[in-house]
Amino acid sequence: MKIQGIYLIIDPTLTNNRSIFDIASWALSGGVSVIQYRDKISDRSEFLENSFQLKEICDSAEIPFIVNDAVDVALLTNSYGVHLGQSDLPIDYARQILSSDQIVGLSNDGMEQAKESEHKGSDYVAVGAVFPTRSLGKSSRIPVGLKKLEQIVNRMLIPVVAIGGISEDNLYDVRKTGVASACIVSDITLSESPENKVKNLRKIWFDY
Known part of the structure; x- marks a missing residue:
C-alpha cells in the first residue's frame, strides 16, 4: 500500500447527515485509494472507536487508513x-510514539514548508489549498495554484498530495502537475452518490 490516486478525508461535519462508515464504504466501492479520518467534534473515546471501525473497513479493501492529528489513536488502531498539521506534535516526537512501519504526513502551504517537512523526515507532504475552499479550515489560505504546485512537485523527493478545492471539474489539471495523489473532501462526501463520484474521479485520474 502507498499514498497515490484519490485520497479521501472523511469528516463528520461534511457528510450530508450520513454515517461516516457509509461514506467510507461507498467511497471504497468506488475505488478510493486512501482514507483519512478527521474529527474535531467527537470526544476522544468516540474518536477512537470510530477509528477502529474505519480501520476495519479500510483493511477489508486493503486500502491505507490514516488518522488525522491523533498520534496515540494511530498507534492504538495500528493505522x-x-x-499532522504544522502546529501539531512535531514529527520526531510522533515517530517515538508510532511503530516503525507507520508513516507520517504533514500539511504545508507552500514550497518553504514542504521542503522543511521533507527535511524533518515526513513520508509525504500535503500541499494546499490549491484552489479556494471552505472545507477543513482552509478558507483563509491564499490558494497555492497549479503553477506553484507543479514547482513544488518538481523540487520534492517524497510524494506530494494536492489538497484544497479539488473536484471533478479541476482534477485533470491537478493531475498534470505530477502530484502522487489528490485529496478530495466535499466533492465526494457531499455528493448524492459518493461511490459514483469516486468512479468518475478515478477515470479522470487514471485516463491521464
Missing part, C-alpha cells in the same frame, strides 16, 4: 499512519 497505516498519521497526518
Whole structure:
C-alpha cells in the first residue's frame, strides 16, 4: 500500500447527515485509494472507536487508513499512519510514539514548508489549498495554484498530495502537475452518490 490516486478525508461535519462508515464504504466501492479520518467534534473515546471501525473497513479493501492529528489513536488502531498539521506534535516526537512501519504526513502551504517537512523526515507532504475552499479550515489560505504546485512537485523527493478545492471539474489539471495523489473532501462526501463520484474521479485520474 502507498499514498497515490484519490485520497479521501472523511469528516463528520461534511457528510450530508450520513454515517461516516457509509461514506467510507461507498467511497471504497468506488475505488478510493486512501482514507483519512478527521474529527474535531467527537470526544476522544468516540474518536477512537470510530477509528477502529474505519480501520476495519479500510483493511477489508486493503486500502491505507490514516488518522488525522491523533498520534496515540494511530498507534492504538495500528493505522497505516498519521497526518499532522504544522502546529501539531512535531514529527520526531510522533515517530517515538508510532511503530516503525507507520508513516507520517504533514500539511504545508507552500514550497518553504514542504521542503522543511521533507527535511524533518515526513513520508509525504500535503500541499494546499490549491484552489479556494471552505472545507477543513482552509478558507483563509491564499490558494497555492497549479503553477506553484507543479514547482513544488518538481523540487520534492517524497510524494506530494494536492489538497484544497479539488473536484471533478479541476482534477485533470491537478493531475498534470505530477502530484502522487489528490485529496478530495466535499466533492465526494457531499455528493448524492459518493461511490459514483469516486468512479468518475478515478477515470479522470487514471485516463491521464
